[in-house]
Amino acid sequence: MSMDSRTARVALACLVEPGSVEVHRLVVEHGPAGALDALVAGKAAEQVAGAAQARLTGRDARRIAEEALARTERLGARVVVPEDDEWPVQLADLRRITRPGGMRVDRDTYPPVCLWVRGRPPLAPTLDRSVSIVGARASTSYGNHVAQELGYGLGTRGWAVVSGGAYGIDAAAHRGVIAAQGVTAAVLACGVDRAYPAMHASLFERIIEDGLLLSEWPPGAAPHRHRFLIRNRVIAALSRGTVVVEANARSGARQTLGRAALLGRAAMAVPGPVTSAMSVGCHQLLRHGAARPVMSYAEVLEEVGRIGDDLAPVPQGEEDQFDRLGPELSRILDGVPLRGAADAGQIAAAAGVPLRDVLRALPALEMAGHVVARDGGYAARARDRQRSR
Amino acid sequence: MSMDSRTARVALACLVEPGSVEVHRLVVEHGPAGALDALVAGKAAEQVAGAAQARLTGRDARRIAEEALARTERLGARVVVPEDDEWPVQLADLRRITRPGGMRVDRDTYPPVCLWVRGRPPLAPTLDRSVSIVGARASTSYGNHVAQELGYGLGTRGWAVVSGGAYGIDAAAHRGVIAAQGVTAAVLACGVDRAYPAMHASLFERIIEDGLLLSEWPPGAAPHRHRFLIRNRVIAALSRGTVVVEANARSGARQTLGRAALLGRAAMAVPGPVTSAMSVGCHQLLRHGAARPVMSYAEVLEEVGRIGDDLAPVPQGEEDQFDRLGPELSRILDGVPLRGAADAGQIAAAAGVPLRDVLRALPALEMAGHVVARDGGYAARARDRQRSR
Numbered sequence: 001m002s003m004d005s006r007t008a009r010v011a012l013a014c015l016v017e018p019g020s021v022e023v024h025r026l027v028v029e030h031g032p033a034g035a036l037d038a039l040v041a042g043k044a045a046e047q048v049a050g051a052a053q054a055r056l057t058g059r060d061a062r063r064i065a066e067e068a069l070a071r072t073e074r075l076g077a078r079v080v081v082p083e084d085d086e087w088p089v090q091l092a093d094l095r096r097i098t099r100p101g102g103m104r105v106d107r108d109t110y111p112p113v114c115l116w117v118r119g120r121p122p123l124a125p126t127l128d129r130s131v132s133i134v135g136a137r138a139s140t141s142y143g144n145h146v147a148q149e150l151g152y153g154l155g156t157r158g159w160a161v162v163s164g165g166a167y168g169i170d171a172a173a174h175r176g177v178i179a180a181q182g183v184t185a186a187v188l189a190c191g192v193d194r195a196y197p198a199m200h201a202s203l204f205e206r207i208i209e210d211g212l213l214l215s216e217w218p219p220g221a222a223p224h225r226h227r228f229l230i231r232n233r234v235i236a237a238l239s240r241g242t243v244v245v246e247a248n249a250r251s252g253a254r255q256t257l258g259r260a261a262l263l264g265r266a267a268m269a270v271p272g273p274v275t276s277a278m279s280v281g282c283h284q285l286l287r288h289g290a291a292r293p294v295m296s297y298a299e300v301l302e303e304v305g306r307i308g309d310d311l312a313p314v315p316q317g318e319e320d321q322f323d324r325l326g327p328e329l330s331r332i333l334d335g336v337p338l339r340g341a342a343d344a345g346q347i348a349a350a351a352g353v354p355l356r357d358v359l360r361a362l363p364a365l366e367m368a369g370h371v372v373a374r375d376g377g378y379a380a381r382a383r384d385r386q387r388s389r
Numbered sequence: 390m391s392m393d394s395r396t397a398r399v400a401l402a403c404l405v406e407p408g409s410v411e412v413h414r415l416v417v418e419h420g421p422a423g424a425l426d427a428l429v430a431g432k433a434a435e436q437v438a439g440a441a442q443a444r445l446t447g448r449d450a451r452r453i454a455e456e457a458l459a460r461t462e463r464l465g466a467r468v469v470v471p472e473d474d475e476w477p478v479q480l481a482d483l484r485r486i487t488r489p490g491g492m493r494v495d496r497d498t499y500p501p502v503c504l505w506v507r508g509r510p511p512l513a514p515t516l517d518r519s520v521s522i523v524g525a526r527a528s529t530s531y532g533n534h535v536a537q538e539l540g541y542g543l544g545t546r547g548w549a550v551v552s553g554g555a556y557g558i559d560a561a562a563h564r565g566v567i568a569a570q571g572v573t574a575a576v577l578a579c580g581v582d583r584a585y586p587a588m589h590a591s592l593f594e595r596i597i598e599d600g601l602l603l604s605e606w607p608p609g610a611a612p613h614r615h616r617f618l619i620r621n622r623v624i625a626a627l628s629r630g631t632v633v634v635e636a637n638a639r640s641g642a643r644q645t646l647g648r649a650a651l652l653g654r655a656a657m658a659v660p661g662p663v664t665s666a667m668s669v670g671c672h673q674l675l676r677h678g679a680a681r682p683v684m685s686y687a688e689v690l691e692e693v694g695r696i697g698d699d700l701a702p703v704p705q706g707e708e709d710q711f712d713r714l715g716p717e718l719s720r721i722l723d724g725v726p727l728r729g730a731a732d733a734g735q736i737a738a739a740a741g742v743p744l745r746d747v748l749r750a751l752p753a754l755e756m757a758g759h760v761v762a763r764d765g766g767y768a769a770r771a772r773d774r775q776r777s778r
Contacts (some may be wrong), residue, residue: 017741050743054734224723224740226716271660271672273531274684283660286682287676293675293682295663327615334613345443351613352406354439365513 008032009081009114010218011065015039015052018216019108019230022048024095027113032081035047035063068218072116075193075219081114082285086122093263094237096346108261112216116192119212121160121183126212130160130185132235132260134253135169135245140278143169143246146270148176150243153297155182162187165204165213167197169245169253178206185212187238189231190223191322202217232256240304241266243294247281254281257291266303268294325370328353332361333370333380341377392451397421398470398503399607400454404428404441407605408497408619416502421739423468425450455578456649457607461505464608470503473639475511482652483572483626498622498648501605505581508601510549510572515601519549519574520689521624521649523642524558524634529667532635537565539632542686544571551576553620554593554602556586558634567595574601576627578620579612621645623681630655630693636670643670649670653668655692657683658667714757717742720767721750722759731764 003011009032016023022045026035040061042049058065072079080086094111117123131154133147147169151161155177163170165186177184184207188196192213195201204213216234230315232252236242236259247253247269261267269291270281285291294300325333335351335358336342342350348358362378365371371378398421405412415424421663429450433437436745461468481663483500506512514743520543522536542549544566552559554575566573572583573596577585581602584590593602593710605623606616622643623647625631636642636658650656658680661668674680678769683689714722724740725731737747751767754760760767 026494047743050745051737051741053740054737054744054747057738142664146663222739224720226720226723270663271668271675271682273662274535274659275531279660280684283682283684286660287684287688293660293672295669295672295676299676331613331615345446348440348443349446350611352440353443354436355443356439358443364500 003033003036003065005032005083006079006081006114007062007065008036010041010068010079011036011061012072012113014064014068014218015055015061015072015214015218016048017051017108017227017230018112019094019110019233020048021107021110023113032113049355056203062247071193071219075118077116077118077192077219080117080123080354082111086124088123088127088238090127091234091237094233097237097259097262099234099262106221108230111237112234114216116215116218117212118192119185119208119210121210121212123212126160126183127185127238129158130162130239132162132239132242132256133169133173133245134163134232134235134242134256136251136253136278136281137166137168137170138248138278139168139172139246140272140276142272142276143270143278144172146272147172147245148179150245150270150297150300151176151182151184152180154300155180155184157297157301158182158190159301160185160211160239164188164228164235165196165200165207167199171200171203173245174203174207177211181210183211185214185236185238187231188213188215189217189222189227189285191215191217191219191221193219194221194223196223228252229255233259236265237263239265241268241300241364243268243300244282244285244291245270246272246276246278246361247285248277249280249284251281254285257285261290267291268300268303270294325368328357329361329365332358333365336365336371336380338380341375341379343377347378392422392425392454392580393501394421394472395459395468395470396451396454397425397491399457399468400425400450401428401502402605403453403457403607404444404450404667405437406440406497406616406619407501407568408483408499408622409437410496410499412502413499420699421502430749460582460608464507466505466581468503468606469506469512471500475513477512477516477627479516480623480626483622486622486626486648486651488651497619500626502625503605505604505607506601507581508574508597508599510599512601512603515549515572516551516574516627518547519551519628520693521551521561521628521645522558522634523552523621523624523645525636525640525642525667525670526555526557526559527637527667528557528561528635529665531661531665532659532667533561535661536561537568537636539634539659539686539689540565540571540573541569541618543689544569544573546686546690548569548690549600551624551626553577553617553624554585554589554596556588560589560592561590562634566600568598571692572600574603574627576620576624577602577612578606578616580604580606580608580610582608582641583610583612585612599635611628612763617641618644622648624650625649625654628654628693630657630689632657632659632689633671633674633680634659635661635665636668636674637666638673640670643674646674650679656680657689659683662666717746718750718754723746725754725760725767725769727769730764730768732766737766 151173160183161177242260269282269285335347348355480500540562549572550566630647658671658674724736737744
């Protein structure tokens with residue numbers, strides 16, 4: 001009996017590391033079950049066939065998949081495959097991840113063959129309106145504050161937040177969303193049964209109450225170093241845009257942002273103190289035009305939102321009385337001495353405007369309470385005496 | 390006897406507020422003395438003729454100029470006019486200050502008719518290599534720190550720094566240059582004999598020991614509010630570029646930067662904490678593409694410097710041993726268990742690579758000290774056990 005897609009995909013995920021172009025091509029050509037047959041029979045590129053053999057060690061691929069599925073079920077997790085309704089179709093963009101010249105980024109950036117999921121929300125509708133927030137693990141309290149505020153703001157507006165579940169910025173972003181009772185998704189570089197870092201065991205438990213833990217690796221898979229970089233492409237592809245909150249000069253968060261940009265997603269970075277090593281990476285991204293600066297969740301939504309939909313309010317300073325006065329009257333008011341009184345001619349000379357204009361303006365300034373008639377001339381009101389530019 | 394250019398220009402500066410298009414046109418058409426004659430005779434646009442009458446009050450224009458010149462001399466100051474060798478020719482760009490569409494900015498942005506100067510350095514060679522640093526008066530200690538560092542760095546590199554002598558960012562920038570024994574120029578919105586703000590009297594005295602106090606207004610002129618905005622165009626035009634260090638949402642520093650950009654000068658802003666109201670203006674400028682982000686004096690010089698001349702070093706994070714290893718070996722090393730030992734087959738399965746590649750890599754990893762042969766297999770070295778992404 002031919003293997004069903006789900007079981008075949010699970011076997012493929014167990015046998016070969018994710019993102020492989022060879023596996024992707026086999027699946028496109030032969031379907032999941034055919035791809036697995038080819039792989040097991042050694043009818044595949046030596047790199048993946050050899051890797052699969054190293055993991056099969058003479059065992060049956062179906063058996064491996066069924067064991068993984070049983071373990072998944074025991075966890076209360078599920079496997080989601082592209083054939084499912086809830087599959088996030090935006091992951092298909094990873095097939096086309098190219099540099100500006102049209103060249104592929106590298107061999108390991110193809111879409112996942114399947115995803116392990118813990119948490120109730122269906123992937124597709126949840127992640128359709130999502131933003132990724134990434135950044136340094138060794139973040140500063142400034143970065144944590146900003147990440148949490150962004151997560152909170154996006155959560156309150158009904159946007160999901162995708163991140164990596166790591167220390168620092170990732171955790172702060174997840175916690176901000178949780179505080180807003182929003183949905184947050186942690187995309188892990190190990191099995192969804194593993195708490196990595198271990199200190200985040202309770203955070204992950206909290207995340208799956210309303211949100212999602214996701215992984216391309218089967219339960220039990222360890223958080224190998226290279227897996228984080230491969231995982232990052234999923235964080236970039238799932239959402240409409242990625243924000244880097246803090247990053248040092250060589251941060252992995254910058255790689256995620258690069259992937260997002262190549263996928264046509266919004267690439268954003270939060271500025272910080274130029275005196276902070278943890279903002280160097282963000283500032284480099286901004287300086288090289290690789291990211292747009294964002295200062296608030298509203299500006300994030302402006303970047304990722306549809307036109308006319310989510311527009312950030314432009315911050316406005318307080319308008320002072322001189323702004324309201326307009327330049328002409330304001331200039332004449334400047335000619336009124338701060339101490340004592342002056343007549344219209346003296347005011348005109350001081351302000352550098354024709355006497356006629358002063359004579360016309362003084363009644364208006366008096367009515368507005370800016371000047372008072374005194375000693376045969378005009379004097380400034382006390383409240384205006386502190387004025388300066 | 391016809392009046393000399395210097396005296397006529399001083400008279401014009403005494404009678405009409407700076408930047409006037411009408412005065413500019415009169416001088417272009419009739420020369421300084423002819424322009425003054427036309428102005429005094431009322432053969433000029435009513436706006437400037439009336440303003441001049443308000444200040445003449447029946448006196449002789451020559452007398453007014455000669456009094457101003459005598460007062461200038463008593464101060465130990467000098468008047469510099471476009472006919473002088475030391476006149477900064479870059480101010481002529483103000484004739485052409487237009488918006489992208491080609492429309493003039495406004496009527497009050499034409500070049501100064503003359504400049505009052507205190508301080509020894511000749512203007513033209515000093516200001517040819519200069520940068521303007523501007524920003525909030527109500528700056529934070531962060532902003533002051535950054536402004537001072539920029540001033541210091543530019544000063545040590547032999548660049549002059551132009552600013553406005555105000556509280557906050559201006560003062561911090563001036564002080565940074567002074568600490569570097571560099572040349573700083575304060576462009577005032579009042580006479581060069583007036584300390585405004587009064588608290589800066591000693592700063593101004595210190596500035597003129599090695600640097601410059603500049604003004605378009607004659608000695609005695611008061612710091613009227615509108616004069617600051619008119620003055621800002623000179624700060625923008627004198628230097629090769631303007632940096633805003635901190636600015637709130639409605640800062641005058643942003644106007645200076647706008648002028649600099651319209652004049653084709655480098656427009657720069659320093660990022661800061663997004664939680665700081667004093668960085669809102671900078672971030673808005675960055676977000677709207679109105680300024681380039683700069684994080685250090687080296688990056689400022691990269692923006693204003695000639696190509697190949699002043700290039701900022703790209704900040705580099707520390708390269709770790711895993712970077713040096715390369716992705717292939719690093720991936721195999723990930724397959725070596727953190728506790729206990731594993732044979733080559735187990736390592737290949739864990740890493741997801743062919744056994745053949747592992748057998749080829751292990752001797753290299755052992756030679757490099759990353760793994761040790763133990764218990765018939767291989768174990769990770771203690772120092773690698775803390776590894777993560």
